[in-house]
Amino acid sequence: MSAPACISPFDVVDAQFEAYNDQDLEAFCAFYADDAVLATYGGDVLARGVEAIRARHADLFARFPQNRATLKGRHVLGHHVIDHEHVERAPGGETFEVAAIYTISDAKIVRVDFVK
Numbered sequence: 001m002s003a004p005a006c007i008s009p010f011d012v013v014d015a016q017f018e019a020y021n022d023q024d025l026e027a028f029c030a031f032y033a034d035d036a037v038l039a040t041y042g043g044d045v046l047a048r049g050v051e052a053i054r055a056r057h058a059d060l061f062a063r064f065p066q067n068r069a070t071l072k073g074r075h076v077l078g079h080h081v082i083d084h085e086h087v088e089r090a091p092g093g094e095t096f097e098v099a100a101i102y103t104i105s106d107a108k109i110v111r112v113d114f115v116k
Helices: 009-022 025-029 050-063
Strands: 032-040 045-048 068-077 080-088 095-105 108-115
Touching: 009 025, 009 068, 009 080, 009 095, 009 108, 025 050, 032 050, 045 050
Parallel strands: 032 108
Antiparallel strands: 032 045, 068 080, 080 095, 095 108
């Protein structure tokens, strides 16, 4: 699935969030630029490039088939989208809160910084 160039940053993040919860790896990765970066806020790079993002999430989806994120809040500031998410690995399992700061360019996610 390819994102049309006129799609808003909100729509890009919303669609990848839905694909994440559906564990639809191909749809999820379609919203990332080829050279996208996932990183901790102000820190370590977790994945560089869509193929590394694909591998990271293939493993995540395999290990946690009931993984689900619930959106607690979303703010759009220009080409940046900031989500506050509650993640549950499995019903009754590990949970955590995270802020994901998405940077969008040309209808693709080019960077995500996670605050945990």
